[in-house]
Amino acid sequence: MSAPVLPLNSRGKLASSLPAEQLAEIKELFDFRRVGYSLDAPFYTDPTIFNIDMQAIFGQHWIFAGSIAELPEPGDYITVDYGPYSLIVLRNDDGGVNVLHNVCRHRGARVLTEPAGSTGNLVCGYHSWTYSPEGNLIHASAPGETKFDKGCFGLKRAHSRVVAGLIFVCIANEPPADFDETAKIFEPYLAPHDLSKTKIAYQQNIVEEGNWKLVMENNRECYHCDGHPELACSLFPTWGLTEGLIPAHLEEVWDRNKQAQSSLEERCRRYGLPYEVVEELDTRVAGIRISRESLDGEGESFSPDGRRLSKKLLGDLRDFRLGRCSMHLQPNSWFHFQGDHVITFAVFPVNEHQTLVRTTWLVADDAEEGVDYDLEKLTYTWKQTNLQDKAFVELCQTGAGSPAYEPGPYMKSEYQVEAFINWYVQRVQEHLA
Ligand code: FES
Ligand SMILES: [Fe+2]
Numbered sequence: 001m002s003a004p005v006l007p008l009n010s011r012g013k014l015a016s017s018l019p020a021e022q023l024a025e026i027k028e029l030f031d032f033r034r035v036g037y038s039l040d041a042p043f044y045t046d047p048t049i050f051n052i053d054m055q056a057i058f059g060q061h062w063i064f065a066g067s068i069a070e071l072p073e074p075g076d077y078i079t080v081d082y083g084p085y086s087l088i089v090l091r092n093d094d095g096g097v098n099v100l101h102n103v104c105r106h107r108g109a110r111v112l113t114e115p116a117g118s119t120g121n122l123v124c125g126y127h128s129w130t131y132s133p134e135g136n137l138i139h140a141s142a143p144g145e146t147k148f149d150k151g152c153f154g155l156k157r158a159h160s161r162v163v164a165g166l167i168f169v170c171i172a173n174e175p176p177a178d179f180d181e182t183a184k185i186f187e188p189y190l191a192p193h194d195l196s197k198t199k200i201a202y203q204q205n206i207v208e209e210g211n212w213k214l215v216m217e218n219n220r221e222c223y224h225c226d227g228h229p230e231l232a233c234s235l236f237p238t239w240g241l242t243e244g245l246i247p248a249h250l251e252e253v254w255d256r257n258k259q260a261q262s263s264l265e266e267r268c269r270r271y272g273l274p275y276e277v278v279e280e281l282d283t284r285v286a287g288i289r290i291s292r293e294s295l296d297g298e299g300e301s302f303s304p305d306g307r308r309l310s311k312k313l314l315g316d317l318r319d320f321r322l323g324r325c326s327m328h329l330q331p332n333s334w335f336h337f338q339g340d341h342v343i344t345f346a347v348f349p350v351n352e353h354q355t356l357v358r359t360t361w362l363v364a365d366d367a368e369e370g371v372d373y374d375l376e377k378l379t380y381t382w383k384q385t386n387l388q389d390k391a392f393v394e395l396c397q398t399g400a401g402s403p404a405y406e407p408g409p410y411m412k413s414e415y416q417v418e419a420f421i422n423w424y425v426q427r428v429q430e431h432l433a
Helices: 019-032 049-056 177-194 212-219 248-271 373-401 412-432
Strands: 063-067 077-083 083-089 098-103 116-118 137-139 157-165 166-170 200-206 278-280 288-293 324-329 333-337 341-351 354-364
Touching: 019 049, 019 157, 019 412, 049 341, 049 412, 063 077, 063 083, 063 341, 083 166, 098 248, 157 177, 166 177, 177 278, 177 288, 177 324, 177 333, 200 341, 200 373, 212 341, 212 354, 212 373, 212 412, 248 288, 354 373
Parallel strands: none
Antiparallel strands: 063 166, 077 083, 077 116, 083 098, 098 157, 157 166, 200 354, 278 288, 288 324, 324 333, 333 341, 341 354
């Protein structure tokens, strides 16, 4: 656990400062949410609900910020912005991570303005107040006659956790305790891929013109996967379906999938790798779904023929044919861990109608571009898929803005979307109670 967190004292009180009538209206929207249906339009379009999301979800929960591969050396940092927040995530000398609010304690300037870099002490660009990597104010230049206790003006800290090389941050005073349980679930699946021995092959930032919940909803179903021809080469188009739901034209694929899955499971048993589906999307505060699933073709990676996209195996793995270990973590991330590379996806809300989606491709740290992997080929499937998903999300955002929009029913194969929305509604209701 990181050092004590200084309470946020000026923001984060929005729900209680809303006029009683408006708060009652908003509570009603949550209370009368129709189960099994998409949300009412204001959930996707209303700035007040966005502010509540920032408080109740992004202000309270563990957020995926990035992986340890993004901060390989002490002093390396990334800045992570979502909603009104900007955080500095900095690798410290002990190999751990410090998380600091990127808000100068003098007059509030952003202290670090680059998305990533390396630094010793942190120097604010406005009047050069200087902070240690732990956030302590160590120098205020020419303070003149003003006397103040530097000890009271350190950068505000937030909580951090690194699990299996994934970095999580939480800005709440009291982070949700059940993250420990969630971490115990996913660590054994991910640890063998050893993210501490990976490097970034490529990182992509896309701003989607859509509310963050639409981005997450879109990722929780494959009902739309006909719109992903590149992904369809490796992902069986029966994802989310069960025995009774298979249409005639997919029966052959279903059989191929079943066979591939059982030989994948046999390999996992041989290597002692967990593969079972754990699905607790709306039955715990730190909601999770994780499993290891087969890929089509050779079953090694997200390529047109299913073959490996990088020649170097990750971590302790002994076989490329390990399909994809896929994890979805509420509220803002999903991941695919293959034998040859890992893809992390982080969702950072900008405002009620814009969301940054950050995709990072990681390969073994000794893999050489052009020798062990071809960057275009490595990133092709998910670059295409991301663009297609962006378009789908944007279609829905446009629709939510129309007076003709009303919530529609989720299909059976969209049960994980319902679980995500159910989780979201529960969390906000708890916060507003
Ligand atoms: S605002 Fe940072 S030093 Fe003045
Ligand atoms: Fe998609």
